[in-house]
Amino acid sequence: MRRALTGWVSAVALLAGALTASPAGASEPVELKPEWGTISAENGVLKRGCRDYGYDYRVTAPERGDWDLNVTLVGPGGKELWFGYLYEGANPDEGTTTFRLCRAKTRPGRYKLKAVVSVQVYNDVTAGRLKTERFRLRKAG
16 A cells, blocks of 8 residues: 555656646756846835736747746745736737735735746747846835
């Protein structure tokens, strides 16, 4: 029984590793490719309750292939607070979308939006990191 359980746990760990590996490889950093797009957010006020806050994006990935954009919001102290995913076919190459924050769960301060564009051409996937956007959300009034 123990041997069967150990084998099952190993298989699950192997599958989880395969699903979470970055397109460029789990141990390789994603190269900065500012020519692949931009992401931006305005300074603002951290409002009472749970609210949506807007950010702009533009994807200018190479012409060939399908793109996706993975966006991570990092709050004060470096804690990841939110993750979003946009992809070609469902989203335009540029636009405005939102992330949601609840004032009770975070605090005013400096925030970062980090973004990675992945481009798939047949079975080949190439990833590029966009320039990190920094902005502030201050306490109301």
